[in-house]
Amino acid sequence: MSNNIVILGAGVSGLTTAYLLSQDPANKVTVLAKHMPGDYDIEYASPWAGANYMPVGKKGSPHQAWETATWAPLKELCEKNPDAGIHFQDTLIYNRKKDQGTAAGNWFAELVQPNPWYMNVVPDFKTLPQSELRSDMDNGQKFTSVCINTAIYLPWLIGQCVKNGAVFKREVFKHIADAANAHHTGQKADVVINCTGLSSKTLGGVLDDKLFPVRGQIVVVRNDPGEMVSVSGTDDGEDEVTYIMTRAAGGGTIIGGCCQENNSDPLPDPNLATRIMKRAIDICPKLVKPGQGIEGLDIIRHGVGLRPYRRGGPRIEKDEVDGVKIVHNYGHGGFGYQASFGCSEETVRLVKEVLQSKPRSKL
Numbered sequence: 001m002s003n004n005i006v007i008l009g010a011g012v013s014g015l016t017t018a019y020l021l022s023q024d025p026a027n028k029v030t031v032l033a034k035h036m037p038g039d040y041d042i043e044y045a046s047p048w049a050g051a052n053y054m055p056v057g058k059k060g061s062p063h064q065a066w067e068t069a070t071w072a073p074l075k076e077l078c079e080k081n082p083d084a085g086i087h088f089q090d091t092l093i094y095n096r097k098k099d100q101g102t103a104a105g106n107w108f109a110e111l112v113q114p115n116p117w118y119m120n121v122v123p124d125f126k127t128l129p130q131s132e133l134r135s136d137m138d139n140g141q142k143f144t145s146v147c148i149n150t151a152i153y154l155p156w157l158i159g160q161c162v163k164n165g166a167v168f169k170r171e172v173f174k175h176i177a178d179a180a181n182a183h184h185t186g187q188k189a190d191v192v193i194n195c196t197g198l199s200s201k202t203l204g205g206v207l208d209d210k211l212f213p214v215r216g217q218i219v220v221v222r223n224d225p226g227e228m229v230s231v232s233g234t235d236d237g238e239d240e241v242t243y244i245m246t247r248a249a250g251g252g253t254i255i256g257g258c259c260q261e262n263n264s265d266p267l268p269d270p271n272l273a274t275r276i277m278k279r280a281i282d283i284c285p286k287l288v289k290p291g292q293g294i295e296g297l298d299i300i301r302h303g304v305g306l307r308p309y310r311r312g313g314p315r316i317e318k319d320e321v322d323g324v325k326i327v328h329n330y331g332h333g334g335f336g337y338q339a340s341f342g343c344s345e346e347t348v349r350l351v352k353e354v355l356q357s358k359p360r361s362k363l
């Protein structure tokens with residue numbers, strides 16, 4: 001018996017779910033999306049991400065479980081599929097206690113804890129001795145993480161899905177029923193999976209009022225410091241942060257950033273860009289030649305993406321609208337890659353439950 005599955009959305013959430021589901025030949029998967037890899041648009045978060053694995057889920061939460069579950073598949077891709085565009089990187093995390101309670105500090109609260117839960121998940125975890133800390137840092141850690149070149153990884157996921165028989169089409173949907181009727185076989189879908197991220201008020205439909213954008217501005221440069229570095233906050237504003245990560249296979253280095261809630265401005269702010277670059281060189285002088293300032297950065301482009309946050313966390317649950325069975329998998333904030341496999345595996349479990357309860361054909 002075959003299962004007709006429609007996935008709405010081709011960001012990292014939709015593509016990881018499609019990748020897992022298409023591995024079972026019984027699943028006939030159609031992926032429908034307004035934006036596909038290769039597009040750069042403010043409504044499409046995935047291409048803008050760094051992206052790396054810096055766990056932020058609260059200890060004991062489902063978020064922690066999703067991030068924990070995602071480490072092994074990312075590590076395996078690194079080791080066995082270099083064509084996926086993911087590599088290992090040394091990672092340094094610095095904490096300033098004074099950032100506690102700020103927007104940036106709240107985001108990084110678990111990441112910067114001494115002895116955090118993820119110390120047993122990532123390899124080579126080590127607490128930095130006081131002698132390796134600057135006087136303005138209260139504690140720090142080092143471990144091995146990964147950085148994903150999203151410009152390679154998203155198309156790689158599509159390639160794997162297509163190899164497994166999945167069909168990709170550009171479409172914009174206003175109504176759930178339309179998506180259910182758009183399966184490539186012409187038959188009605190048994191289940192529609194909603195991986196639409198932040199979606200948009202202009203796209204129509206009911207916007208989940210728990211969703212909100214957290215704006216992230218980045219600078220992409222050719223410089224390569226040879227390690228990833230992040231700090232819990234800055235003195236430039238409570239919703240500004242500093243992180244540096246180099247993408248695999250010539251992807252350039254991403255320098256960030258900010259976490260501006262409910263700001264959807266798609267244009268890079270040049271003053272913020274200057275602050276981002278100055279801070280990056282301050283914490284990671286290796287980014288430029290000795291004595292150089294931001295003029296030593298070789299800029300590829302400036303960018304802005306909106307992290308699809310959701311009050312209460314991502315929505316991964318079953319639903320039914322107008323007789324159409326739906327599984328939601330959206331609202332992954334600033335952690336869509338590092339929780340991608342955990343969230344998509346849970347989505348697949350719910351899809352199986354829906355398929356098990358579908359009316360059997362009489363043949």
Ligand SMILES: Cc1cc2nc3c(=O)[nH]c(=O)nc-3n(C[C@H](O)[C@H](O)[C@H](O)COP(=O)(O)OP(=O)(O)OC[C@H]3O[C@@H](n4cnc5c(N)ncnc54)[C@H](O)[C@@H]3O)c2cc1C
Nearest residue numbers: 009010011013034035045046052173197216305336337338
């Ligand atoms: C600057 C920045 C840095 C980040 N860094 C990291 C990081 O280092 N690590 C990490 O894990 N995460 C990071 N993130 C977060 C990550 O990018 C997001 O969590 C993730 O991309 C969300 O993916 P998604 O698939 O849910 O949504 P999206 O990528 O936004 O995809 C949504 C898809 O749905 C489609 N769609 C929406 N509505 C419709 C409709 N009505 N009809 C048809 N199609 C529709 C869109 O066209 C698109 O294909 C970062 C984000 C930003 C902005």
Ligand SMILES: *[C@@H]1O[C@H](CO)[C@@H](O)[C@H](O)[C@H]1NC(C)=O
Nearest residue numbers: 176194198199205206207208
């Ligand atoms: C998917 O979720 C969005 C919120 O992001 C909502 O607006 C939309 O109606 C949902 N679509 C489906 C098919 O359930």
Ligand SMILES: *[C@@H]1O[C@H](CO)[C@@H](O)[C@H](O)[C@H]1NC(C)=O
Nearest residue numbers: 209210211212213261262311
């Ligand atoms: C942004 O909007 C969300 C959802 O409406 C709300 O919960 C949150 O408090 C807002 N944040 C700020 C900083 O205004």
